[in-house]
Amino acid sequence: MAVDYTLPKSELPSPIRVSPFIRFCRWSLLIAGVFYGMKRQSTLAERERLHRIKLREQKIVWDEEQRILANRRTREQLLALAKEINVPIPDDFDKQYPPV
Known part of the structure; x- marks a missing residue:
């Protein structure tokens, strides 16, 4: 008892000629x-490049601030x-852990 799962073939209309x-x-x-x-891609890429340069410069400052806070917290x-x-x-405590 086999079931036929094929769909009926439908006829497509002939294609319409598109105007030149x-x-x-x-x-x-x-x-x-x-x-x-x-x-647009080149404009956005340049903007992103400048943003990354700015973040790289800021990261140095942020890392230094974090180091100072960590030293202060440790002290x-x-x-x-x-x-x-x-x-x-x-x-010699002040030499080992200078107040910041």
């Missing part, structure tokens, strides 16, 4: 779109810990 003017307009718009896309934690457990602060 319409074909010219389609191709012209396609080519214009490609050139616009290339120009404060060590001082708080020394006070909490009643340990005297060494004389």
Whole structure:
């Protein structure tokens, strides 16, 4: 008992001849779109390149700020810990952990 799963064949209408003017307009718009896309891509790529350069310069500043904050936090934690457990602060503490 086999089931036939084939779809009935439908006849397609014959293609319509497109006017040369319409074909010219389609191709012209396609080519214009490609050139616009290339120009837009180069503009956006330049803008992104400048943005990345700016971020790279800012990253140096941000990293330095993070380093200073980490050192300050470490110093404060060590001082708080020394006070909490009643340990005297060494004389060279300011050399090892300078106040920022």
